[in-house]
Amino acid sequence: MKLTQYALAFFLAASLLACGNNSSDATQRTEQVEEAPPTSVLTQKEDQLWDEVMELHDDVMPKMTAMNRLSKQLKEAAAAEQIPAADTAFVSKTVADLAAADEGMWDWMHNLVQLDRLRQEKKHEEIIKYLQDEKVAIAKVRTDMLNGISTAENLVEKLELTKE
C-alpha cells in the first residue's frame, strides 16, 4: 500500500514537474512571440508616420498665399459692389469657407505636438495612435483648402474679376 502511495505521489510530482516545465516552455514561447521589436523598428514606424503627416501638410501649406489672395480678391470685389446680387451669398460663403480652411491649418499646426516631445511623454502605441489621428485631421484640412481654392478660382473666373 505504501509502495502504491509512494508511486502515486512520485507520479503526481513528476506530472506536476512535467506540467510546470511545459508551462514554462509555453511561457517562453509566448514571450518569444510577444517580445517587443527593437527600439529602432519602433522609432522607424513613428518616423514614417510623422513623414506621412508632414507630406500632407507640406503639400498644401505653400497654397496659403494663394488662398489668402483669392479671399482678398473676393472681399475687395464685394466691397466695391462688383458682385451681381445673385452671387453675393455664394461669394460670402466661399470667403467664409476659405477663412475656415485657413484657420483650420493654423489651428492644426498650433496644436501639433512635435515628435521629440511625443517620445518624451508617450509610449510607442500612444504615439502611433496620435499620429494616425493627426494624419486624418491634416487630410481634412488639406481637402478643405483644396476645395476652397478650387471654388474661389472658379468664382473669380466666372465673375471675371481682375487678377492682381
Add this chain to the structure above:
Amino acid sequence: MRNLIYGCLIAIVLAACNLSPGVEKGPLPYLGNHIIDPATGDTTYHTIPDFAFINQDSTLVTNATFEDKHYIADFFFTSCPTICPKVKKQMLRLYDKYEQNDELVFLSHTIDVKRDTVGKLKIYAENMGVETERWHFVTGDRDEIYDIAEDYMSLAREDPNAPGGFDHSGWLLLIDKSGHIRAFASGTEEEAVNGLMEDIDWLLANE
C-alpha cells in the same frame, strides 16, 4: 601648348570650385519692381513701404527703427512644424556672425498674428537668447503683415528663382539702409545662407 593645357585645366578646376582669381563679390543689384519715369527715363528703385508693427517688448517698430541699418527680414510663425526650425538655425548663424556689427539687425514677422501674441514672441526670443535691439519679432494687423509680405516677395515677378510666397518658403531678404531689397536666400539651405553672408559682407563694407 603645354601652358595652354595647364591654363585650361586650372580654369576648369576653378570653375568647378566656383572660384575665380581676383574676382570678389560685386555691387549688389536693386531687386523688386522698379518704376521708370517715361518722361525722364529715371528709375525709382523698389522700396519697402511704410509699416508699423509691435515687437516682443511691445515697442513700435517702423521703417525709422532701421534708419542707418541694414536688416534681414523674414516671415515665420512660432508653431511652424517643418521649415521654420531650419530657418531659425540659419538666422542664428547670421545673428552670431554679425554680433559685433550694429549696422545689421533682424526683423522677423509672424504670419500667425492670432496665436503669436507679444507675450509669445517675447518667450520665443528669450528662448533663442537674442536681444531685442538686434532682433525684432513683430506682430500686427494680419492684412498689413500679409500685404507687406507680398511686397517683400514682389521680386518674384522678375526673378524666376526668387521667393514665390511667404507661407512656406523660409526666404531671407537683405534690405539696405534705404529700404531696398538687395539680396535673398533660402533660409533652409546652409550653402545659400553662406552666399547671403558674402552679400551682407559686401553691403556692410561698401554702403
